[in-house]
Amino acid sequence: LICEAYDLMKSLGMSQKEMADTFTEWNKGELDSFLIEITSSILNYKDKDGYLLERIRDTAGQKGTGKWTAIAALQYGVPVTLIGEAVFSRCLSALKDERVRASKIIHGPEGKPTVQNKAEFLNHIKNALYCAKIVSYAQGFMLMREAAKENGWHLNYGGIALMWRGGCIIRSVFLGNIKEAFTRNPQLSNLLLDDFFKTAITKNQHSWRQVVSNATLWGIPVPTMSAALSFFDGYRAERLPANLLQAQRDFFGAHTYELLGQEGKFV
Structure with missing residues (x-):
């Protein structure tokens, strides 16, 4: 997620100093976290040849924790789509030579990303x-x-949540909000149903949609932001088009289906 934010900032022509200052400012609010903090430090870091970050090869490695989480999600049937996309993004980054060749052959939208108000879009x-x-x-x-x-x-x-806040790379102020959510309701089935988080997303989802839609129009990949938004819209949907999917499964494989109002009875 942070890498996608960084990529969007770069596309708007921001300097590393501007990006570092932005992350520093973000670290004073609800995004206060270890990863936001070190992102600012990384962007500010210079060696004898100048800023280091842009000279680092854009291929990300992985130790396996993300992959294990994605595998567990599939085994348990839980849509952990954001972590899955994060893992696949690392896999895609590893195809560096192939991407370089593709960049010379396959072309996306023309023109450079532009916004009328950069400060407003950064807030988005x-x-x-x-x-x-x-x-x-x-x-x-x-x-x-x-x-x-x-x-x-x-x-x-x-x-x-408190244990993570006490000392790991995902430690953040945000984890305190999660602790409070489970204190309010120990049986909470999803954080999105907690009043604090529900209010936060209701207040900020316009920005979220602005960023994902603009990135798509500009041809800038934001796989985790867009996956998260698709999950959110799917989770809040009373009905999904899975009825057609199940009908197709029954048509080609006789997998049967349930009728509305007759749950548990397979036809």
């Missing part, structure tokens, strides 16, 4: 990052809850 990026971060944690806690159900675990979700 900040809000989009915040909303997507909420979804990321919501999905993560969904996975833990399902794993606990399957394995007979009794997890203290608020305590887990």
